[in-house]
Amino acid sequence: MDKAALERRLSHVSGFRDPRVEFEQYPTPADLAAHLVHLADVQGDLAGRTVLDLGTGTGMLALGAAFRGPARVVGLDRDSSALEQARENEARIAGSDAPASSAEIDWVLADATRAPLCVSDSAASLAREETTVLMNPPFGAQTGNEHADRAFLATASEIAGVSYSIHNAGSQDFVEAFADDEEGAVTHAFRAELDLPRRFDHQTSERETIDAEVFRIRWE
Template sequence: MDKAALERRLSRVAGFEDPSVELEQYPTPADLAAHLVHLADVQRDLAGKTVVDLGTGTGVLALGVAFRGPARVLALDRDPAALAQARQNERAVAPDVPVSWLLADATRAPLCVSEDAPSREETTVLMNPPFGAQTGNEHADRAFLATASEIASVSYSIHNAGSRAFVEAFSDDEGGEVTHAFGADLDVERQFAHQSSERAVIDTEVFRIRWE
């Protein structure tokens, strides 16, 4: 399945029925999700790997990954309603590999401890974490990056525009390196009362980080 076909398949993913502004529950558009998955696939970060989607929401990134031959896909979210929608989306999208949907706080690593747990080198993270745009929730994405640095050798993440200096400084402090960075438009429909227009385009930045 090429990137265009993957985008069409991911367009079946339904968004949040009752999104939480506190959790910054904005859906990841199908075109951006397909592009991110395609980049990770080209970099050989998906096939045969355990791929973890931190803060999966309604599951679009996890479901995209599940078409790229991973060993397994784990998708975490703290919102049970979001996970219920994600499970419905899995039935609609019908990925090649089943996704394990986990009710868990993605910012509290380690996520699991067992003898058969994958090594960091065998684990990739894809995520669209909260940007920390809400008062009292500043730098919420920092905790997601911290988890990624603990469990994975590579992570892909979407952040608010203007985050490059922060992401590079954080990854340097944790022994990581930003290997790819690019801007992307996040086109979202009106979801919250404070939004004045029916649609909004949010400027974002996407990063691939190699963690040592």
């Protein structure tokens, strides 16, 4: 499945029925998800690896990764209703005309900033090296939720050899500094746009385009 076909498949993924503003539950657009998954695949970060979608929401990134030959995919979120939708989306896009994915997805109810994920000491370095995180964390735009993406990056730095994450525009200095502090390095960065429908009362227009930035980080 090429990137265009993946985007078409992901366009059938439904968004949040009742999004929670405190969780900053905005959907990941299918075109951006397909581009991010394609980049991760080209870099050799999906096939044969464990892929974790932290804060998966309704499953967009986990579902995309499942079509690129991973050993295992885990979608983790603290909202049980979102995970229910993610399971429905998995069934929806895995119709009879869809190419078979090489991995089933485990949907896990948990806080991504306190992820219940560990490896044995003897295999820690190997397991971490073979793990990729994909995530669209909350940007921390809500009062009381500032720097929410920092906690997601902290989890990624602990459990993954490489991560891909979407952040608010203007985050590059912060992301690079955080990665450097954790002995990681930003290897790729590009701008993106999130074209989002109106879902919350504080939004003033029917559609809003949010400028964003995407980063690939190699964790040492």
